[in-house]
Amino acid sequence: MTLLLAAEAEGGGLAFPSLDQLINWEPILDFGGELFDLDKIGLTHLLSVLIPAILFFIAGQQKGLVPSGVRSVVESVVEFVEKQIILPAMGPDGLAFLPLLLSFFLFVFFGNITEVIPFFQMPANARMGGPVVIALIAWATFIAVGLKHNGFKYVKDIAWPPGVPAALKPLVGFIELLSTFVLRPFSHSVRLFANMLAGHILLVTFAVLSITVASGIMFLVLPFTFGGLVAFTAFEIFVSLIQAFVFTILAAVFIGGAMHPAH
Numbered sequence: 001m002t003l004l005l006a007a008e009a010e011g012g013g014l015a016f017p018s019l020d021q022l023i024n025w026e027p028i029l030d031f032g033g034e035l036f037d038l039d040k041i042g043l044t045h046l047l048s049v050l051i052p053a054i055l056f057f058i059a060g061q062q063k064g065l066v067p068s069g070v071r072s073v074v075e076s077v078v079e080f081v082e083k084q085i086i087l088p089a090m091g092p093d094g095l096a097f098l099p100l101l102l103s104f105f106l107f108v109f110f111g112n113i114t115e116v117i118p119f120f121q122m123p124a125n126a127r128m129g130g131p132v133v134i135a136l137i138a139w140a141t142f143i144a145v146g147l148k149h150n151g152f153k154y155v156k157d158i159a160w161p162p163g164v165p166a167a168l169k170p171l172v173g174f175i176e177l178l179s180t181f182v183l184r185p186f187s188h189s190v191r192l193f194a195n196m197l198a199g200h201i202l203l204v205t206f207a208v209l210s211i212t213v214a215s216g217i218m219f220l221v222l223p224f225t226f227g228g229l230v231a232f233t234a235f236e237i238f239v240s241l242i243q244a245f246v247f248t249i250l251a252a253v254f255i256g257g258a259m260h261p262a263h
Contacts, residue, residue, distance in 0.1 A: 044124035048110035052103075081105050085249045090256035097255055100141065104134055105248040112196055112240035115203065116233050123240070126197040128189065131247075135189035138251040143181070146258030157261055184254065192247050199236045206232055 026039065038046075059071040067075050081102045086094040094101075111130055114120035125131050146154035158180055159173040206229035 040120060040122060041124045041127050041129070044111055044114050044120060044122070045107075045130050047114075048107045048124065051110055052106040077106070078102060081248065085245070085252050089249055089252035090259070093259060094252060094256055097141075097252070100137075101248050101252055104138070104251055105244050107134060108192065108247050109240060109244035112243055113237065115196070115200060115236050115240065123196040123200055125192050125243070126200045128193050131189035131192040132185075134247075135185045135192075138188060138254060139181075139185040141251075142254040142258040145255055146261065149259050150261060154258065154261060188247070188250055188254075191250075192243055195239065195243055199232075199239055202232050203229065203236060 055070055055074055059067075059074040062069070062071040078098070082095065082098060085105070086098060086101060090097070107130075108125060111124040113123075115123040115126075150157075158176045160169055161172055161176060164172050206226075210226045210229050
């Protein structure tokens with residue numbers, strides 16, 4: 001649908017879709033108000049919850065010691081999150097957070113991969129709503145963990161950091177409080193949002209160029225523009241996985257740091 005907006009302008013040349021046209025979609029289901037309407041982004045977030053749940057349900061129905069099919073894929077993902085994210089970032093104590101971190105990883109990945117799926121062709125995480133919600137969940141979790149494991153000392157050590165010269169403690173403490181409790185969830189969500197939005201814009205750019213040069217003498221450069229589109233599509237698949245990994249491992253680092261702030 002987005003590519004249909006790439007028609008040539010009346011005076012010739014390119015007419016790229018506006019940013020609003022790239023990220024805002026008409027409601028699929030109208031529930032009587034903009035706040036409750038279900039558009040493509042909302043549908044993608046819904047599927048990002050339902051698809052992993054269905055896959056895990058199917059895997060749980062399979063019996064036997066040797067996994068196969070869906071169960072093999074699911075167990076591989078669980079093992080990846082456990083061995084490549086939790087153990088390096090948190091140690092064995094972090095295994096208690098496997099369900100949460102696995103949910104982050106799968107939600108972000110499925111919300112990203114729709115970038116390259118026909119009909120969707122838009123990563124849900126290129127809109128700020130989804131990344132903010134899960135970043136706030138991670139934020140609330142590491143604060144709760146810090147208070148549970150260390151009591152008020154968790155906040156006190158951030159506001160009045162030990163080992164810092166007394167004259168600098170107020171300044172350093174203010175910076176640490178601001179960074180930990182205000183900027184951390186913001187940067188956590190913006191990192192995901194900005195990367196996925198940038199990738200989406202790049203894909204649309206090369207798609208528009210490919211459509212525009214498909215006729216006339218400019219047809220000669222079509223292999224380059226189409227090749228760029230294919231390359232960036234493959235790259236976005238890789239980015240979808242990497243961004244899921246980065247978001248999840250940052251959440252693990254934040255929670256692990258709250259568990260053991262001295263480290």
